[in-house]
Amino acid sequence: MDYIHNTIESLKHSSPAQCEFYQAVEEVLDSLQPLFAKTPAYQQQAIIERMVEPERQLMFRVPWLDDQGNIHVNKGYRIEFNSALGPYKGGLRFHPSVNASIIKFLGFEQIFKNALTGLPLGSGKGGANFDPKGRSDHEIMRFCQSYMTELYRHIGPVTDVPAGDIGVGGKEIGYLFGQYKRLTARYEGVLTGKNILWGGSLVRTEATGYGVVYFANYILQDRNSELKGKRCLVSGSGNVAIHVMEKLYQLGAIPVACSDSKGTLYHQAGIDLSVIKQLKLHKRESLTAYLESHQDADYVERDAYPEDGHAIWRLRADAAFPCATQNELNEDDAKALLANGCELVCEGANMPSTKQAVECFISANIAYGPSKAANAGGVATSQLEMAQNASMQNWSFAQVDEKLQHIMKHIFDTASNTAAEFDHPGNLLLGANIAGFRRVADAMIEQGVV
Ligand SMILES: NC(=O)C1=CN([C@@H]2O[C@H](COP(=O)(O)OP(=O)(O)OC[C@H]3O[C@@H](n4cnc5c(N)ncnc54)[C@H](OP(=O)(O)O)[C@@H]3O)[C@@H](O)[C@H]2O)C=CC1
Numbered sequence: 001m002d003y004i005h006n007t008i009e010s011l012k013h014s015s016p017a018q019c020e021f022y023q024a025v026e027e028v029l030d031s032l033q034p035l036f037a038k039t040p041a042y043q044q045q046a047i048i049e050r051m052v053e054p055e056r057q058l059m060f061r062v063p064w065l066d067d068q069g070n071i072h073v074n075k076g077y078r079i080e081f082n083s084a085l086g087p088y089k090g091g092l093r094f095h096p097s098v099n100a101s102i103i104k105f106l107g108f109e110q111i112f113k114n115a116l117t118g119l120p121l122g123s124g125k126g127g128a129n130f131d132p133k134g135r136s137d138h139e140i141m142r143f144c145q146s147y148m149t150e151l152y153r154h155i156g157p158v159t160d161v162p163a164g165d166i167g168v169g170g171k172e173i174g175y176l177f178g179q180y181k182r183l184t185a186r187y188e189g190v191l192t193g194k195n196i197l198w199g200g201s202l203v204r205t206e207a208t209g210y211g212v213v214y215f216a217n218y219i220l221q222d223r224n225s226e227l228k229g230k231r232c233l234v235s236g237s238g239n240v241a242i243h244v245m246e247k248l249y250q251l252g253a254i255p256v257a258c259s260d261s262k263g264t265l266y267h268q269a270g271i272d273l274s275v276i277k278q279l280k281l282h283k284r285e286s287l288t289a290y291l292e293s294h295q296d297a298d299y300v301e302r303d304a305y306p307e308d309g310h311a312i313w314r315l316r317a318d319a320a321f322p323c324a325t326q327n328e329l330n331e332d333d334a335k336a337l338l339a340n341g342c343e344l345v346c347e348g349a350n351m352p353s354t355k356q357a358v359e360c361f362i363s364a365n366i367a368y369g370p371s372k373a374a375n376a377g378g379v380a381t382s383q384l385e386m387a388q389n390a391s392m393q394n395w396s397f398a399q400v401d402e403k404l405q406h407i408m409k410h411i412f413d414t415a416s417n418t419a420a421e422f423d424h425p426g427n428l429l430l431g432a433n434i435a436g437f438r439r440v441a442d443a444m445i446e447q448g449v450v
């Protein structure tokens with residue numbers, strides 16, 4: 001306990017005002033106590049002290065011109081956290097809330113997530129406090145080109161391979177790739193999430209959401225249950241949420257609610273995914289437009305729960321899939337879910353549940369899939385994209401999807417077996433944190449003090 005307390009205090013001193021980062025570190029350190037008790041070498045080798053310090057952090061100016069010729073300046077970030085297991089790997093987030101703490105917590109989580117896949121992946125994360133909402137394609141293109149004009153000198157197919165995250169989808173990856181190619185004259189696998197026409201992998205778009213649902217099904221199967229027939233709440237309505245809902249329908253479950261930054265949509269008959277895709281992937285409109293074609297659905301504005309929680313988690317359902325953003329599910333939300341009979345929480349977003357909410361799920365012993373295990377299908381499929389790029393192959397949808405399912409099963413088995421090994425059977429958070437940590441820590445010890 002002293003060790004955890006001292007580490008967090010020292011981080012507060014050396015990296016002030018980074019509360020999301022402290023939260024992510026504390027959660028991992030809490031889980032590692034049984035491992036440290038058994039294996040003092042990790043403390044003797046100062047693995048934690050080394051792991052919480054990124055190998056490299058880049059912060060840079062991103063100037064760009066809007067369509068009216070006005071100059072804007074954003075802050076760009078890339079954090080290269082840990083390369084013990086492979087090239088730095090992780091997405092880019094373009095959202096006005098992006099700051100050093102958010103990029104750092106995301107990069108820290110990515111260390112353990114990438115290790116859990118069993119693939120050769122180090123950890124990185126990046127982004128900018130740029131808001132693509134309401135911007136024209138030309139403005140987004142100019143922003144991406146300016147961002148890459150600094151980033152290109154730090155990345156490469158065997159050094160650091162960025163991908164998408166919130167606000168960065170296929171379109172942005174296209175503009176970033178185009179600028180990288182122009183600056184370097186190299187056509188190579190420097191980014192993942194590329195279009196299939198120019199070096200992408202089938203299934204990468206769907207992979208994070210599909211992987212979350214595969215993972216949820218493995219947890220339920222282990223408890224002699226299944227997703228079929230379950231009514232589900234899915235927060236968000238972006239890439240991850242949409243593909244969670246798609247796979248839920250394929251497995252016979254019914255997503256009855258989704259949300260966006262403005263509010264929550266509830267449709268008892270089941271969310272009409274073709275309308276959501278049209279609204280969110282093509283037109284980028286608010287969810288209120290859904291009511292034009294479905295008058296029997298309900299919409300609740302975000303402000304309905306200003307202080308103490310989020311409307312979506314107050315709905316009655318069997319399962320919850322938080323797929324929007326960090327800390328979107330708090331203790332009151334967790335209690336409401338449990339009181340309404342929710343049996344499964346499986347996280348698509350990174351660190352969507354607060355520490356107190358997670359404690360509620362674990363002490364209630366419901367099926368709980370922590371984000372760094374459950375949402376690792378995206379980065380794992382990115383590695384499959386890198387493998388195809390490096391070998392100049394193209395695998396079919398079925399081939400990639402089968403590999404994704406195997407990887408998600410491997411992650412579930414690893415987290416579950418590790419939890420049992422440390423006398424916390426069923427605690428996948430503890431199992432995932434220990435298993436991810438152990439793989440990276442052992443590699444760091446063998447590679448010396450670097
Ligand atoms: N894309 C990937 O492969 C991976 C993504 N993740 C994580 O999944 C989550 C979602 O990412 P992704 O689907 O790719 O992103 P998208 O940009 O495609 O979608 C994000 C969704 O979340 C909503 N949202 C974003 N910020 C907030 C906020 N502060 N409050 C409420 N709602 C919000 C957005 O609403 P609106 O439409 O109004 O903006 C949108 O519906 C993130 O936590 C990301 O880190 C994890 C692993 C891989």
Ligand SMILES: O=C(O)CCC(=O)C(=O)O
Binds near residue numbers: 161165376
């Ligand atoms: O595919 C990738 O590299 C990015 C995935 C990612 O950012 C994440 O897992 O949070």
